[in-house]
Amino acid sequence: SQQGEEDPQALSIQEGENATMNCSYKTSINNLQWYRQNSGRGLVHLILIRSNEREKHSGRLRVTLDTSKKSSSLLITASRAADTASYFCATDPNRDDKIIFGKGTRLHILP
Amino acid sequence: EPEVTQTPSHQVTQMGQEVILRCVPISNHLYFYWYRQILGQKVEFLVSFYNNEISEKSEIFDDQFSVERPDGSNFTLKIRSTKLEDSAMYFCASRWRDPPYNEQFFGPGTRLTVL
Numbered sequence: 001s002q003q004g005e006e007d008p009q010a011l012s013i014q015e016g017e018n019a020t021m022n023c024s025y026k027t028s029i030n031n032l033q034w035y036r037q038n039s040g041r042g043l044v045h046l047i048l049i050r051s052n053e054r055e056k057h058s059g060r061l062r063v064t065l066d067t068s069k070k071s072s073s074l075l076i077t078a079s080r081a082a083d084t085a086s087y088f089c090a091t092d093p094n095r096d097d098k099i100i101f102g103k104g105t106r107l108h109i110l111p
Numbered sequence: 112e113p114e115v116t117q118t119p120s121h122q123v124t125q126m127g128q129e130v131i132l133r134c135v136p137i138s139n140h141l142y143f144y145w146y147r148q149i150l151g152q153k154v155e156f157l158v159s160f161y162n163n164e165i166s167e168k169s170e171i172f173d174d175q176f177s178v179e180r181p182d183g184s185n186f187t188l189k190i191r192s193t194k195l196e197d198s199a200m201y202f203c204a205s206r207w208r209d210p211p212y213n214e215q216f217f218g219p220g221t222r223l224t225v226l
Contacts, residue, residue: 033214042219043154043202088154092214097142097167099215101154 006089006105014110019076021105023089024069030092032065033099034074036085043088046074076107084109113137115218117203123224124193132188132221134203142206143186144215145178147171147199154202160186193225 007022023032034046049056049065049072056063062075076083086104093100116135124130136143145157158168160178177189186205190197200222204215 031214035217040150040200040222042200043217045214045217048214090154097159097161098144098156098169100156101146103153 006087006102008105009103010106010108012108012110013079015079015081017079019079019083019107019109021074021087021089021107023072023074023102025072025089025091025100026070027091027093029067032063032072033090033092034061034063034072035088035090035101037088037104038085046087079107079109081109081111083107115203115205115216117201117218117221119221120219121222121224123226126195126225127192130190130193130223132190132201132203132223134186134188134218135184136186136203136205137207137216138184140205140207140216142166142208142215143178143180144204144206145188146202146204146217148202148220149196149199157188157201190223193223195225198223198225 005024013019029051031048031050033048035043036046037043047058047061047063049063060077065072086106088101088104090099090101118133122130143160146154147157148154156169158172158178159166175191179187200220202220203218206215
């Protein structure tokens with residue numbers, strides 16, 4: 001599998017529900033980031049979690065990182081229509097300068 | 112809040128033409144990057160640039176591509192002879208200092224359409 005793979009590929013939930021997206025990666029990392037992208041638009045940085053952190057919050061976002069399992073999750077609570085977008089995890093591997101994106105989860109919030 | 116800017120937002124060109132995509136990274140950042148995203152696909156790394164030279168490049172970044180920091184503020188990506196498959200969104204990013212623990216900040220992207 002690729003470095004940084006999101007799961008599921010697509011997710012549809014009702015407005016107000018919580019949305020959980022997962023990311024798995026292969027190599028050791030310095031940090032892991034989550035980005036949002038509305039269709040055809042730019043990348044919006046949501047949150048960065050460092051390799052020595054286990055959980056981080058930002059507003060309605062909660063990110064966890066389990067370096068032993070090489071996985072991360074992004075939880076969006078009380079989803080809104082405006083949360084409809086693609087969400088990407090991006091890893092910052094050790095000894096590498098580039099960041100590596102996954103294929104993303106397409107989140108669709110149903111009214 | 113400082114941000115990475117890119118111009119133009121959309122560039123349309125004919126196959127075989129040269130294009131230059133421009134980026135203004137955040138002013139005190141030292142590391143610069145180009146990524147691209149073909150429609151419907153994931154974001155792919157192209158090249159990183161530090162201390163006025165390329166530090167890493169991907170297989171995509173062949174002889175048709177070049178980068179330059181012509182002055183203290185701009186960072187450009189040049190495609191010498193565009194192909195249809197170069198059509199994509201191109202993102203510039205910058206980072207303040209040495210990894211780890213600091214994120215790359217992305218610009219809004221330039222959508223390149225090659226006809």
